[in-house]
Amino acid sequence: MEKQKADEYLLKVAEDQKKQIEKLNAKIIELEKQLDVKQEDLIEKEEALQHYEDLNDILIIKERQYFDELHGARSELLNFIKDKPRRGKFGVKRMGELDRTPFLEAMKKKYNEEEAVKRASELSSLWEGYLKDPDWHPFIAILVEGQEKQIINDEDKRLNGLKNEIGEGAYKAVVTTLRERKEYNASGQHIVPELWNYEQGRRATLKEGVQFLLEHTTIVD
Known part of the structure; x- marks a missing residue:
């Protein structure tokens, strides 16, 4: 009887172990299926990401091409009109060039x-x-x-001395020159020509430049 009980116990343990192994195998199979699905999803996402990266590279190249074309057109327009007298609100402004007029007005x-x-x-120089x-x-x-x-810097001694001794007009002229040189030329040593809308006191658009050409260029058949 004791042997029979031992056999029955061992059989029960074996059956329990078999059930545990079956459960583990089923779990492994389920996890493998989930992993396959995630891997497929990951592959799709990687392909989509690669597609967007390729598209972004194309857009960057196109943007650069458009920028170069617009910059070239703007340069051609600037070269065409830079030596011509200003007409109306549109012309070429020499960015970073000190306006001497306020100094003369102050001295007068x-x-x-x-x-x-x-x-x-002397003061302008x-x-x-x-x-x-x-x-x-x-x-x-x-x-x-x-x-x-x-x-x-509002506390700059040199600028404040200019404002107090020569006047607000000369001070503003120097400040404008400083800002222009900071914006257009990091070294601050060169004059940079720019298409300019004098009426609104800002950089002119390429469209305004084209309109200027259409209005002031004689077309011959």
């Missing part, structure tokens, strides 16, 4: 015409020299929406 308030011209020329001074940094950095931005 103190001196006769001849002396005013002389002193304005002096400030053009300051503008080329590599050791002068009248800008400070601030954060605007998490991005660093360079602005004119």
Whole structure:
């Protein structure tokens, strides 16, 4: 009887182990199916990602081509009109060039015409020299929406001296020149011609340039 009980116990243990193994095998099969599905999904996503990356590369190339074409057209337009007198609101502005007019206006308030011209020329030349001074940094950095931005330092002694001694007009002319050189030329040493909308005080669009040509160019059959 004891042997029979032992046999029955061993048989029960074997059956339980068989059931556990069957459950494990079923679980393994289920996991393998899920893995296959995930792998197929992953392959599809990788293919889609590759497609978007290829498309993005194509768009970048196209964007560069369009930029080069627009830049070339803008350069051709600028070269065409840069030596011609300004007509109306459209023309070429020399970005980073100091406007001497406010200096002359300030000197006319103190001196006769001849002396005013002389002193304005001297002051303008002096400030053009300051503008080329590599050791002068009248800008400070601030954060605007998490991005660093360079602005004119309101406490710059040289600029404040100009405002107090010569006037607001000369001060604004120098500040405008500083900003233009900062925007158009990082080294700040060169004058950069730009298509300009004088009426609105901004960079002219290529469309405005084309309209200007159509209005001021004589077409011969």
